[in-house]
Amino acid sequence: METIAKVRIRYHRDNESISRIARKMNLSRVTVRKYVDYDEDVPKYSKRKPRPRPQLGAFEETLQQWLETDAHLPRKQKRTARRLFEGLQKAGYQGAYDSVQRWVRAWKTTVRPGLHKAFIPLSFRPGEAYQFDWSSETVILGGVTTAIKVAHFRLTYSRMSFVRAYPRETQEMVFAAHQAAFLVLGGVPERGIYDNPKTIVDVVLNRPIKGKERTFNHRFLALMNHYLIRPTACTVAAGWEKGQVENQVGNIREWFFTPILRFDNFDQLNAWLWERCQERAQAHAHPEQKERTIWDVFQEEKALLRPFQATFDGYVEDRVRVQSTCLISVDRNHYSVPAEWVGQWVRVRRYVDRILVLMESAVIATHPRYMGRNKTTTDILHYLNVLERKPGALRNGLPFQKLPRPITLVQEHLLTKAGGDKAFVEVLLAARDHGMEILETACAMALEQNIVTVTVILNLVHRLANPLPTPPQQTPEALHLKEEPTSDCNRYDTLREKRHVH
DSSP states (O other): OHHHHHHHIIIIISOOOHHHHHHHHTOOHHHHHHHHTOOOSSOOOOOOOOOOOTTTGGGHHHHHHHHHHHTTSOGGGSOOHHHHHHHHHHTTOOSOHHHHHHHHHHHHHHSSTTGGGOOOOOOOOTTSEEEEEEEEEEEEETTEEEEEEEEEEEETTTOOEEEEEESOOOHHHHHHHHHHHHHHHTSBOSEEEEOOOTTTEEEEEEETTTEEEEEEOHHHHHHHHHHTOEEEEOOTTOGGGGHHHHHHHHHHHHHHSSSOOEESSHHHHHHHHHHHHHHHHHHSBOSSSTTSBHHHHHHHHHTTSBOOOSOOOOOEEEEEEOOTTSEEEETTEEEEOOGGGTTOEEEEEEOSSEEEEEETTEEEEEEEOOOSSSOEEOOGGGGHHHHHHOGGGGTTOGGGSSOOHHHHHHHHHHTTSTTHHHHHHHHHHHHHHHOHHHHHHHHHHHHHHTOOOHHHHHHHHHHHHSOOOOOOSSOOGGGSOSSOOOOOTHHHHHHHHHHHHO
16 A cells, blocks of 8 residues: 555656656556556455366365374374375375475365364362473583483472483383472372373273273382372373473473583582572462462462372383393393303393392392493402402403402502412402402502512401400499509519529
8 A cells, every 4th residue: 555655646746657657666567557546445456266286186185184184193193295295196196296285284274273272271279280291401411412301390280390300211210200309399299190101101092982091001100109199191192281391391491401501410400400490489470379479389289288208119120131241231231240140030120320130039239320321330249259260351351450449459469470360369259258348458458568468468358357346445343443553663672682582
């Protein structure tokens, strides 16, 4: 309308020619003539006639059926326009991709255009439920850029948030996150609302009449039973059912992880995250009870959470076989077990921070857990029985590559002499009964005395392992002197005289 007004003013008031107006305003003369004769309040445009689709027309019905079928699938399972185009090509379509893309876009905007954007508002009682989800973030830990997983909890009534970072999204991390959340939040809600990940849900069954039924993972159910929580799994691809925590994921990323964080380890990072959660709750108003902060409403809800005492033993157990090298494979890493269990099947419990190896109900090995890949963790004590029979493995054996410094110095000293291998093996065998710490101390003492022999070191080991009883600090009453003796130097001369007389 603005352009029409300018054209009409130039022509009717300023008496400019159509050619001049067209040249000055960069318009065609046909357009200028139309605007000059224009006398309507609102411009009218002729509706474009629908273009014929000689190639796509025969496949429109097939394409519509595919789109209607995909409309009932989760978002990640729906086919894109490119995948639909490839499917039509297999069915004989010879047209261009652009035609398919335009047809799909038009269909999505005309078929129930606003229904998928409508939601039902949700309301929760204090202490009724929490929502749980994961997110992927990037931080710098110990100077290394690291991709981490962050567990998100959200109390649905008070909107109190709790987030905790872990190396991965495995089931033992799920257990550890729940224990940490319930501990700092001060109790347990009645119900938990979850997605459908494999760590929580084993199977989602489609029932035409009953709807979608879920088979929860048995270890996850053990967690729920321990804390007396009723788990609820959301409908597949229906994130709005736990919309609070879905929104929290994006907000936390903006509030906490932008710019990129730098910490030495996970403990420092998690302590900082919980401090920030508390600061945000104390500084922001509740979205519904605007006269109160989230922290104030959380204090009200906290009093209604169910208390708990014992924590859940959050491990994931596997059954593995001990290799001939006394190693077991756990999560793409290797850990040693005592040599007597070679060839046996053992049970391995994976925790967030450690690995436990059990035979029946007895723990036969414990190791700190490594979250990387292709690392071998060994314990010298697991190989001493083998070393006693095969002392030649001492020089290049992997378990003996990183001995404590005093023990390494003793090894270097003994290996310079004939029979040094067997002598050092005899020294190491002392750790089988008394432990590596006592052996390390004995070796350090021998080096200080500059007497590095097997006999001296073993003697020191036994003295450290079996110390002499310390004398009592107070003298018993029966041993107290009744009369303090007095010094008499003349008594010595008297005794000499008596001996001289004889």
